[in-house]
Amino acid sequence: MSTTNIILCGVGGQGTVLASKLTAAASMAKNLDVRSAETIGMAQRGGSVMSYLRIGECASPLIKSGCADIIIGFEPAETVRVLNYLKNGGTVITSDRAMMPVTAALQGSDYEGAKMTDFLKSLEGDRIGKLVIVNTDEALRDLGSAKVLNMVLLGAAARGGFLGEVGIEDIKEALVKKVKPQFHELNFKALEYASV
Amino acid sequence: MHKEFVMGNEAIGKACMAAGVQVVAGYPGTPSTEVLETIAKENDGSIYVEWSVNEKAALEVAAGASYSGARTLVTMKQVGLNVASDPLMSLEYIGVEGGMVVLVADDPGPISSQTEQDTRTFAEYSKLPCFDPSDAKEAYDMIFEAYELSEKYKTPVFMRPTTRVCHSYQSIDVRDYAEYEDHRPDGFVKDSSRWVIFPKLSYVNHAKIEERNAGLSDEFSSNVRNAVTAGTVRKGIVAQGISYANVKDILDEASAQGRDVPSLLKISTPFPFPEKLACDFLKSVDEVLVIEELDPYIERHLVYVCGRAGLNVSIKGKITGDVAPSGENLPDLVQKYISGFMGWESASSDAVKTPELPVRPPVLCAGCPHRASFYAVKKAMKGKETIFAGDIGCYTLGNAMPLDMVDTCLCMGAGLGIAQGVGRVKPDTKCFAFVGDSTFFASAITGVVNAVYNQADMTLIVLDNSTTAMTGHQPHPGTGHTMMGEFTDKIDIENILRGIGVGTVVRQDPFKLDEAVETVKRVADEPGVKAIIFEAPCAVLFKPETPYEIDLDKCVDCKMCIREIGCPGVVLKDGRVAIDEALCNGCGLCSQICPCGAIGKAVKE
Numbered sequence: 085m086s087t088t089n090i091i092l093c094g095v096g097g098q099g100t101v102l103a104s105k106l107t108a109a110a111s112m113a114k115n116l117d118v119r120s121a122e123t124i125g126m127a128q129r130g131g132s133v134m135s136y137l138r139i140g141e142c143a144s145p146l147i148k149s150g151c152a153d154i155i156i157g158f159e160p161a162e163t164v165r166v167l168n169y170l171k172n173g174g175t176v177i178t179s180d181r182a183m184m185p186v187t188a189a190l191q192g193s194d195y196e197g198a199k200m201t202d203f204l205k206s207l208e209g210d211r212i213g214k215l216v217i218v219n220t221d222e223a224l225r226d227l228g229s230a231k232v233l234n235m236v237l238l239g240a241a242a243r244g245g246f247l248g249e250v251g252i253e254d255i256k257e258a259l260v261k262k263v264k265p266q267f268h269e270l271n272f273k274a275l276e277y278a279s280v
Numbered sequence: 281m282h283k284e285f286v287m288g289n290e291a292i293g294k295a296c297m298a299a300g301v302q303v304v305a306g307y308p309g310t311p312s313t314e315v316l317e318t319i320a321k322e323n324d325g326s327i328y329v330e331w332s333v334n335e336k337a338a339l340e341v342a343a344g345a346s347y348s349g350a351r352t353l354v355t356m357k358q359v360g361l362n363v364a365s366d367p368l369m370s371l372e373y374i375g376v377e378g379g380m381v382v383l384v385a386d387d388p389g390p391i392s393s394q395t396e397q398d399t400r401t402f403a404e405y406s407k408l409p410c411f412d413p414s415d416a417k418e419a420y421d422m423i424f425e426a427y428e429l430s431e432k433y434k435t436p437v438f439m440r441p442t443t444r445v446c447h448s449y450q451s452i453d454v455r456d457y458a459e460y461e462d463h464r465p466d467g468f469v470k471d472s473s474r475w476v477i478f479p480k481l482s483y484v485n486h487a488k489i490e491e492r493n494a495g496l497s498d499e500f501s502s503n504v505r506n507a508v509t510a511g512t513v514r515k516g517i518v519a520q521g522i523s524y525a526n527v528k529d530i531l532d533e534a535s536a537q538g539r540d541v542p543s544l545l546k547i548s549t550p551f552p553f554p555e556k557l558a559c560d561f562l563k564s565v566d567e568v569l570v571i572e573e574l575d576p577y578i579e580r581h582l583v584y585v586c587g588r589a590g591l592n593v594s595i596k597g598k599i600t601g602d603v604a605p606s607g608e609n610l611p612d613l614v615q616k617y618i619s620g621f622m623g624w625e626s627a628s629s630d631a632v633k634t635p636e637l638p639v640r641p642p643v644l645c646a647g648c649p650h651r652a653s654f655y656a657v658k659k660a661m662k663g664k665e666t667i668f669a670g671d672i673g674c675y676t677l678g679n680a681m682p683l684d685m686v687d688t689c690l691c692m693g694a695g696l697g698i699a700q701g702v703g704r705v706k707p708d709t710k711c712f713a714f715v716g717d718s719t720f721f722a723s724a725i726t727g728v729v730n731a732v733y734n735q736a737d738m739t740l741i742v743l744d745n746s747t748t749a750m751t752g753h754q755p756h757p758g759t760g761h762t763m764m765g766e767f768t769d770k771i772d773i774e775n776i777l778r779g780i781g782v783g784t785v786v787r788q789d790p791f792k793l794d795e796a797v798e799t800v801k802r803v804a805d806e807p808g809v810k811a812i813i814f815e816a817p818c819a820v821l822f823k824p825e826t827p828y829e830i831d832l833d834k835c836v837d838c839k840m841c842i843r844e845i846g847c848p849g850v851v852l853k854d855g856r857v858a859i860d861e862a863l864c865n866g867c868g869l870c871s872q873i874c875p876c877g878a879i880g881k882a883v884k885e
Contacts, residue, residue: 095640105449108285112451118285119415121448130848131642143415143532144525145448148611149631167632184851184860185640189842190682195638203635211630230862 087140088248089147093166094158095183096133099234104135110254111139121145139248154246156237159183160200173213175246177237181220216240218278232274239275281453288445291416293318295423296353300461303345304329305338308751309357310392311446312385316355320763329763331754334722335364346376349465355383358397372407373485379430386442388573388608398574399440403551407489410438410551414524416450444522493552501557505548515542516565523571523609530615553581562593569621570597573609644677646849647865649816650743652790654678654685660800666710667702669695673716674750675743682846692719696727700736711738718748718756731809732781739804740811745818777811784810793872825866826881828859834878841870
């Protein structure tokens with residue numbers, strides 16, 4: 085079975101769904117079967133969200149622990165939260181910018197993104213085969229838009245060859261069909277931004 | 281046919297359109313909502329689509345259309361079926377003319393619901409045939425069969441997907457527009473011997489229903505969806521829905537690794553239960569594990585079949601404690617069940633011990649008017665004996681700290697009755713019921729009538745944000761537009777309350793904090809039933825105003841803004857309070873709480 089298992093995670097409202105849909109569209113254009121599943125409903129209101137995406141033949145959209153080829157994380161603590169889904173030696177591409185939950189502010193605890201990225205680094209080369217940490221504040225400042233974090237992360241995954249048969253050109257083709265023309269240039273730049 | 285990447289709910293909506301559905305009615309509820317929305321979005325005007333005031337109304341509208349020969353669809357979540365059950369139980373005895381599919385989405389987990397009730401069990405109780413799809417493709421194909429079956433036997437039919445089927449996407453073949461069916465009916469034909477329910481008619485029809493269902497059990501036994509995949513040993517697994525998909529992946533993987541695998545039976549038509557098929561399957565095995573979500577429905581039927589046929593087969597599942605009685609059958613759990621059943625050693629990847637992670641319970645959005653309303657009532661009632669009866673909607677999240685303003689929540693509309701009941705036991709309690717605008721129309725009006733008629737002493741708080749926010753902003757009678765894109769007269773909540781006889785009804789902007797607190801104090805002290813309508817639109821629907829910012833020179837770090845209202849836009853940054861510009865909606869509630877006047881509108885550079 086040559087199924088590529090992808091997990092996208094973050095906090096409600098970060099744009100995980102579009103990244104997942106673009107990858108699905110790119111896969112379909114190559115006549116590959118795709119299944120995905122995501123969080124909808126009450127949990128979306130500021131809660132942790134996760135999308136499963138599976139390219140290739142399979143029956144369920146859900147992924148077992150230790151079976152994800154890649155985790156694309158939009159928030160460092162959320163990346164750590166789903167880490168057990170990663171297969172040994174799998175790939176992690178994550179944003180480094182922490183999103184503070186209300187509870188952390190209430191308890192006066194200062195949750196730091198660096199603690200999470202340091203933890204990920206400590207697993208690199210062993211449990212995590214390939215780790216890409218995107219400096220999100222820098223990326224979004226360089227790109228001049230706060231809305232393209234999803235394309236920065238997805239571009240890194242595609243250019244690194246971590247999406248199975250789906251490559252960066254496939255993603256770009258899908259993007260041209262799904263996104264309004266005035267945003268193409270910005271999104272292309274975002275897809276090419278992160279070094280892998 | 282062409283390929284599309286669709287959500288399970290979209291697949292169901294598209295299939296109904298392709299099957300020639302003509303009238304669609306429902307009430308929003310996760311995980312069912314997108315079915316009706318898909319049809320409304322793609323509708324060229326030839327299909328009548330409505331969000332009804334509640335599920336009972338939806339079912340009755342569809343019943344009338346089905347009596348008239350039209351193909352109809354009713355959509356709801358599982359707890360909505362409780363509301364629709366009164367007409368549905370009787371409708372099964374009367375039957376339909378045009379095909380009727382009752383789409384009820386169940387929610388194992390539960391992920392966004394009050395109960396883990398199982399519509400398969402309800403199907404058995406109400407005697408309606410039931411379909412249970414395992415993915416979007418099966419759901420799409422099943423709809424056509426469901427309509428045919430409904431018309432063949434003149435009965436409404438349940439289509440019962442669960443959350444993971446509703447909300448998972450799949451690339452599937454869907455019909456081109458040219459392949460859509462057309463079922464234009466003649467209209468209602470008068471026949472009181474058929475359409476008027478009397479005990480005599482129910483007696484006659486009950487016998488017919490039982491006879492039909494016995495025949496349907498045989499028919500379902502040869503339905504190809506109830507598929508058997510032969511194994512290599514005399515063990516079997518029986519599964520349904522998403523559990524089946526998870527089992528199949530695990531068995532395929534084991535098979536590829538050269539392991540012995542059990543036979544697998546999928547039950548896609550749970551009621552009437554395909555007994556003959558199950559009996560044949562049971563004869564091929566010595567031991568069976570049933571992997572299903574919600575009730576041990578299949579398990580009970582298999583035990584029954586074994587008893588009837590005198591088979592000596594061990595049936596394992598929820599009843600025997602081999603499968604968890606509640607919650608989802610996620611792949612890891614299914615792997616554990618199968619490994620245990622087959623005696624496989626479980627090979628897993630190294631579990632990672634992670635550092636402590638922040639918890640992220642769902643919260644009211646930044647700028648949500650409910651936060652301001654709850655806070656005003658909290659301040660006004662400080663130190664008094666109170667009950668705050670909550671209800672179903674975004675505002676259930678008012679229970680979270682630091683607001684802590686929801687003492688009870690039961691089901692839609694129940695807060696009104698609960699507030700009255702608490703007051704009957706201890707009359708000096710200040711009794712409040714909070715209800716949203718959509719919920720008000722759906723099921724709270726009778727509660728107000730009850731309170732006024734029986735001379736209760738309570739305050740109704742209507743949190744009117746002009747939408748049905750939690751399920752994704754559907755229109756309702758108070759919004760002034762419909763799912764057909766038409767504008768209608770808004771039904772006015774104040775007028776309804778006055779019409780019922782509520783003496784004091786006050787409209788109040790919750791973001792004017794001091795004024796709102798005074799209003800609550802004044803109104804709550806009046807005798808009898810009184811109401812405050814807090815009016816401010818849902819924060820998600822409008823472009824944010826200029827965000828606020830904190831003047832750190834004035835801020836004394838008392839953290840009142842964080843401790844009092846718990847807005848996600850107010851955060852700690854390097855030990856000091858800060859406003860997250862990207863989240864701040866500019867509602868200004870925090871600026872009215874700050875004792876130092878340190879919070880003000882950001883000045884544009």
